[in-house]
Amino acid sequence: MPRRLVACHHCDYLHTEDDIPAGNVAVCVRCGAPLYQAQNNSIERSLAFAVTALVLFVIANSFPILGFSMEGRSESNTLMSGVVTFWQEGYPFLAFMVGLTSMAAPLLLIGAYLYVLTPLRFGFEWPGVHHVWRVLAIIRPWSMLDVFLIGLLVALTKLSDFADVVAGPAFYAVCLLIPASLLMSTQLDPRVIWRKLAPVGLHHPTIDDLAADSTWVTCHNCAFVVIGNGETEGVSCPRCGSRLHHRKPRSLSRAWALLLAAMVFYIPANVFPIMTVTLLGRAEADTILTGVGSLIAAGEWPIAIVVFVASIVVPVFKIAVLAWVYLATGFGQTRALRDRTTIYRVTELIGRWSMIDVFMVSILAALVKLGNIATVEPGFGAVAFCAVVILTMLSAMAFDPRLIWDRAGMLQQQGTA
Ligand SMILES: [Zn+2]
Ligand SMILES: [Zn+2]
Incomplete structure (x- = not known):
């Protein structure tokens, strides 16, 4: 039987699909990006982790996550508290982003897996399953509970300097929820899902089909290879229904616009305080940089290094690297x-980790509300910094990495994985 065609998502190099042992990942021969991963019983495994993740999510949202006491007074907060505090204190953008990344996106992701996998596992039909599966790819990068957990640890370290802190049941639920959601996605072989969701009788292109017409368009969404360039641009993907484009439309100009906006926000993000801490009547404003300094002064070296890397090294590195990639691509560097x-x-993978400081501020501002004894208030720096993280993420998403190869004059090519 002729083998099916698989195009690399990152460089559009065309491969023929191979049977690889379970747990192995096939990588692109040209750019090294992962192509697909094989799993046994992938639907059953992923579904089991999705159910586990849902239970943990409910626990994580029903109990306190941190509690602290100081001068005989105590407070505790839940996952939701940070969102409510940002909203009440006049920071709707931060409330939205923290709500999206620590609650809405993780829940939608778990819900989408359950919605798609349950009917496939038990052999019945639910409406709109392939739309849900398509939306899932959009939600995935915004689910940041793992980053939230590190933000929580930083908040815990800062608090333990002046108060007694205890982790609540939700803290342990979040610690377990992160691996459960990770396994939910990694145990699934998406090829199995698309094969089951494809319209009945859909022909999956093979190497033989290329003999008649050697051009193709790869679906951005489901990676289906559609043979023939001319007639396919702008029509719908026969497998998932997304509109087909040879490349993401206006990719380089959109990516540049978002990156330039991120560069602009980077200045206020570092100049303005991300939070003001009032302790026994004395107020002190912390910027991103002084926040790292105070961790070092307190002797919290490991946490200081994590925050320094996530909040200072990663954003600068990301902006510089993206600018270099866009410039080199624009000039057709070979x-x-x-x-x-x-x-x-x-x-693209590491950018989200810069949200640590934003989460830390959301946790501290929600928890530390003891008037003149101890209060943490968010500052405009946190808004600007959050904007930098979001804009660089959107910029990287807008960029089509296949342009790196196109602009260098590399024609569409094929080989075997
Ligand atoms: Zn590739
Ligand atoms: Zn498609």
């Missing part, structure tokens, strides 16, 4: 194509 694709991929 050197280091593989390195550029890899570094773009890594940058």
Whole structure:
């Protein structure tokens, strides 16, 4: 039987699909990006982790996450408290972003997996399953409970300097929820889902189909390879229904616009305080940089290094790398194509970790509300910093890495994985 075609998401190099052992990942021969991962019983496993994750999510949202006491008074907060505090204190953008990344997106992600996998596992039909599966790809990057947990640890470290802190049941639920959600996605082989969701009788292109017409368009959403360039641009993908484009429309100009906006916000993000801490009547404003300084002064080296890397190194590195990738692509540079694709991929993965400081502020502001004894108030720096993280993420998403290869004059190519 002729083998099916798989195009690399990052460089559009065309491969033929191979049977690989379960747990192994096939990578692109040209750029090194992962193509697909094989799993046994992938639907059953992923569904089991999705159910576990849902139970943990409910626990994580029903109990206090942190409690602290100072001068005979005590307070506790839940996952929701940070969102409510930001909203009440006049920071709707931060309330929205923290709500989206620590609650809405993780829940929607779990819900989407359950909605898609349950009917597939038990052999019945639910409406709109392939739309839900399509939306899932959009939600995924915004689910940041793992980053939230680190923000929580930083908040805990800062608090323990002047108060007694205890972790609540929700804290342990979040610690377990992160691996459960991770396994929910990694145990699933998405190829199995698309095969089950494809319209009945849909022909999956093979190497033989390329003999008649050697051009193709890859679906941005489900990675289906549609043979023939001319007639396919702008029509719907026969497998998932998304509109087909040879490349993301106006990719480079959109990516640049978002990156330039991020550069602009980077200045207030570092100049204005991200929070003001009032302790026994004395108020002290913390910027991103002084926040790291105070962790070092308190001797909290490991946490100081984590915050320094996430809040200072990662944003600067990400802005610089994206600018370099966009410039080199715009000028059609032909050197280091593989390195550029890899570094773009890594940058896209690490950018979200900069949200640590935003989460830390949301937790402290919600928890520390003891008037003149101890209060933490968010500052405009946190808004600007959150905007930098979001804008760089959107910029990286707008960029189509396949342009790196196109602009260097590399024509569409094929080979075997
Ligand atoms: Zn590739
Ligand atoms: Zn598709």
